[in-house]
Amino acid sequence: MERTWKPTAAGILCIIAGAIGVIPGIALAVFFAFYGVGWFGAISGVPLIIWGIVAMVGGIYALRRRRWGLALAGSICTLIGCVVFIIFGAIVFLGGYSDNPEALRFGATWAETLAVILSDWVLMSFVVGSMILGVLGILAFAFVIMGKREFK
Numbered sequence: 001m002e003r004t005w006k007p008t009a010a011g012i013l014c015i016i017a018g019a020i021g022v023i024p025g026i027a028l029a030v031f032f033a034f035y036g037v038g039w040f041g042a043i044s045g046v047p048l049i050i051w052g053i054v055a056m057v058g059g060i061y062a063l064r065r066r067r068w069g070l071a072l073a074g075s076i077c078t079l080i081g082c083v084v085f086i087i088f089g090a091i092v093f094l095g096g097y098s099d100n101p102e103a104l105r106f107g108a109t110w111a112e113t114l115a116v117i118l119s120d121w122v123l124m125s126f127v128v129g130s131m132i133l134g135v136l137g138i139l140a141f142a143f144v145i146m147g148k149r150e151f152k
Helices: 007-033 046-064 068-096 110-146
Strands: none
Touching: 007 046, 007 068, 007 110, 046 068, 046 110, 068 110
């Protein structure tokens, strides 16, 4: 069987999408842990971290052309990561973190002011991240499916 570019491209896309999911997941968990939201805030980034790791492992298997099922799972996790990004973006937007005039008042704590400033950035990063993960996930999924015959 002749080797094509499809599994290689799928592996690279899965690894990139996995990194895009892991880094904000860690940042989200650290931000909420220090902001003092509690245990829920500390574990809020865990789904992104898990799906990012699975996507990267699937990408490695796609690059090696081994275990088609794991490569497919990695590409599916990039799509799940897109949905998780959209959900977290909606929570941040609807949760009232954005445009809170109380946090910008004189005498507000540094954490309240930082939360307002970063909330718009977090919301925008979730929107952009979900679009990037969606495109990468669709392409990786398609390339894994099209290159199925090359896997052992």
